[in-house]
Amino acid sequence: MATGGAGGQADGTGPAPLRIGIAGLGTVGAGLVKLLRSNAAIVSARAGRPVVVTSVAARDRTRDRGIDLDGVTWHDDAAALAHDPDVDVVVELIGGAEGIARRLVTEALRAGRPVVTANKALIAVHGAELAALAEQAGVPLMFEAAVAGGIPAIKTVREGLAADRLNRVGGILNGTCNYIMTAMRESGRAFADVLAEAQALGYAEADPSTDVDGIDAAHKLAILAGLAFGRPVAFSSVHVEGIRGIDALDLTFAQALGYRIKLLGLARRREDGVEARVHPCLVPEKMPIAQVDGVFNAVLVEGAFVGRLMLEGRGAGEGPTATAVAADLIDIARGNAVPVWGRSTDGLTQVEALPRTAFHEEYYLRLQVQDRPGVIADVTAVLRDHGVSLRSMLQHGRAADDIGGADEPSVPLVLVTHRTQESAMMAALARIAELPAVIGEPAMIRIEAG
Known part of the structure; x- marks a missing residue:
């Protein structure tokens, strides 16, 4: 894949810098500018060339972001970064699956510009389409910062x-x-x-x-x-x-x-x-x-x-997320790029996740029930009829505010089940909610045992 950077010498004494344009100067965008300037020597050594900010795009030019933007080209329309002749790599930090963020990334890839983004919504919703564009253009689309901030989750997986x-x-x-x-x-x-x-x-x-x-x-x-x-x-x-x-x-x-x-x-x-x-x-x-x-x-x-x-x-914040963005820029500067999903997009289609009825888990159930004989038997009978096996039960004393009223005080009842199909649990919960002694909606939380 192409890196999008200029070759040759910048001034006859060293490699040409990788010039980046940043769309979005919020917490992460401003943090990236600070990081690239504060750690310029480290970044240059690891990238094999300087990495410099040449252009930016943001909505408010008057806002004090704590960074000096003198000498940096400012675009009011972020999509203009996709065609700026002084930009080798577009960094999209606007956010959102649609609108200007999607338009900028799409135009940059079609123009043959590498893209780095922290936009998890964009990749999650349109990742297959954008991967195909990147592959057709022969340029990288990088998004380490989209997942878990400074944790190198993308590279690891x-x-x-x-x-x-x-x-x-x-x-x-x-x-x-x-x-x-x-x-x-x-x-x-x-x-x-x-x-x-x-x-x-x-x-x-x-x-x-x-x-x-x-x-x-x-x-x-x-x-x-x-x-x-x-x-x-x-x-x-x-x-x-x-x-x-x-x-x-x-x-x-x-x-x-x-x-x-x-x-x-x-x-x-x-x-x-x-x-x-x-x-x-x-x-x-x-x-x-x-x-x-x-x-x-x-x-x-x-x-x-x-x-x-x-x-x-x-998993978030100025420093961790900016560090992840910079790591992608260093990879691009070095010419290190991999396919978006780890393999060629030829024949690559999205897969649908299984429905919740297919889940098979242990479950925690909390019910508010009237404090009278026979209630537990009624609840466990419903679970039995739906093939749900109980592992344990926990009951506290009467609620301080006597939710059920003076004549029918209520107590919380907690049940823990063995592993069962969620479709059976959903059916059982619907029936339990209809029991006269059950007050309000039952609470159900899945148990992740390992």
């Missing part, structure tokens, strides 16, 4: 483990959710209170939906699954659940049972297809991933020969 058959990939892929779940567990506070704190600290956006509803993690999982299994996974087929439904009570019960609750993205290769899903999980406290707290991410990979690996680090 696509290149470091290229010779192995990978059967499983995923992990804790969203630092915002991990921070919220950690704080809820440690403080006993409700989701809404901890979310507000995360927003005040800058760990969550003003509109946190992409994070707390699991969409961000699902974008990253779709990318990891596509790399691990050698073909892109259709993002629309990934099963996604967020953390809004997790109650502080669930974290307390989980701890009593020897678990912690984490939002996990999990993808497995099965004989009948690919399983790709994002949802809260009970994880045994003894597992290393259960100990990954706060804003940290963890990427798990499992291969037939390599066994299981776990990479842990900060």
Whole structure:
């Protein structure tokens, strides 16, 4: 693949610099400029040539970003970077699967310009199409920063483990959710209170939906699954659940049972297809991933020969993400490039993930029930009728606020099942919710035992 850089000498004394144009000067974009300038000698030595910022595009020219942009060409239209004669590589840091980000990357590839992006939504949704464009143009499309910030997840899965058959990939892929779940567990506070704190600290956006509803993690999982299994996974087929439904009570019960609750993205290769899903999980406290707290991410990979690996680090932020972008730029400067999905796009089509009815797991169920004789028997009878076997049960005393009323106080009831088909569990839960003694909607969380 071409690198897009100019050959020969810049001034007769050394190799020509790799000239980059950055679209988006937010936290990561400004951080990249700082990194390339602060570590210019390190980057140049490892790239074999200087890497310099020659052009940028952003919406607000007046904003103070803490960087000097004198001598740098400014474009109001980010798509102009795709045709700037002083740009060898386009760096897209705008974000979003559609709009100007997609237009810029598409035009740059069609113009024969290498592209580096941190845009997980763009790669997850349009990765197959963009890979074909990059291959046709003979230029690299790099996206190390799209998954887990500074953790070298892409290189590990696509290149470091290229010779192995990978059967499983995923992990804790969203630092915002991990921070919220950690704080809820440690403080006993409700989701809404901890979310507000995360927003005040800058760990969550003003509109946190992409994070707390699991969409961000699902974008990253779709990318990891596509790399691990050698073909892109259709993002629309990934099963996604967020953390809004997790109650502080669930974290307390989980701890009593020897678990912690984490939002996990999990993808497995099965004989009948690919399983790709994002949802809260009970994880045994003894597992290393259960100990990954706060804003940290963890990427798990499992291969037939390599066994299981776990990479842990900060999954977002100025420094980690800018470092990942710079690593891709160094590869391009060196002429090191691999196919987007690790193989040629000839005949490469997206694969649909298996539906949730095909999942086969252990389950944690929490019910609020009236505190009277026969309730447990009614619940267990429903589970029995649907072929769901119980492993354990936990019941606390009456709720402090007597949800069921003075004559019918209520208690939380927790049930843990053996492995069963999710289709059976869904049918059983629907029936349990209809029982007169059950108050409100039952809570169900899958158990990831290993």
